[in-house]
Amino acid sequence: MDKRRIFKVTSVVVALNAIACFPAISMTKAAKIDAMKLYNKHCSACHDKKGKPTDFGKELETTDFTDKNWQSNTSDEKIIKQITDGTNEKMMPFKEKLSVNEIGALVPVIRNFAKK
Ligand code: HEC
Incomplete structure (x- = not known):
């Protein structure tokens, strides 16, 4: 690998990181807003x-x-695990429907039901 090639590979990695991080941040915000809707x-x-x-x-x-x-x-x-994996023949798993951040945002929603 010559130096120019190394530079190219590095910039691809940097670009991929930027793409990978950005939606994660905006999704956390969206999940907070929409947890009740979800x-x-x-x-x-x-x-x-x-x-x-x-x-x-x-x-x-x-x-x-x-x-x-x-x-x-x-x-x-346990709440996160239940939403992620469900219970066989009772509750469907949500790992393919909801993101990790969305599942996390549902925890306070569930906790809130007992606060009255
Ligand atoms: C098809 C009906 C159904 C849907 C839809 C459903 N659940 Fe459930 N859920 C159940 C049943 C049934 C249980 C009890 C499971 C058991 O006894 O293992 C349960 C249990 C749970 C538990 C408690 C597990 C425990 O430790 O006792 C949590 C937390 C939970 N559900 C969250 C959710 C969330 C959040 C959603 C939506 C993303 C959801 N459920 C959607 C049927 C459902």
Whole structure:
């Protein structure tokens, strides 16, 4: 590899890094703004707009997010894992529908259901 070629490769890497970092930043902002919208769109069919199981959700034994006991026995990591991977035959995984940042933004939404 001569010096000019090394320079070329380096600038490609720098350019790729810039592209890779930029959407991550703007997505965090978007996810913060839209977390409630995401919840209503993807989760409320089973979990209700207030965090309680819907009639459909009850059949699947959906978790009640307003339950303070459940909240205090659940870590943020567990919530993230549940949204990412789901539960077989009960809740679908969201890892292909939502970004890591969007999933993270849903944690405070779920936590908020018990604060009343
Ligand atoms: C098809 C119905 C359905 C949808 C849609 C759904 N869930 Fe669930 N969810 C369930 C069921 C059923 C359970 C209980 C699973 C179990 O017992 O393992 C559950 C459990 C959970 C739990 C608790 C897991 C635990 O540790 O007890 C969290 C957190 C959760 N869902 C978040 C979400 C979020 C966020 C969304 C939207 C992105 C969503 N769910 C969409 C059915 C659903």
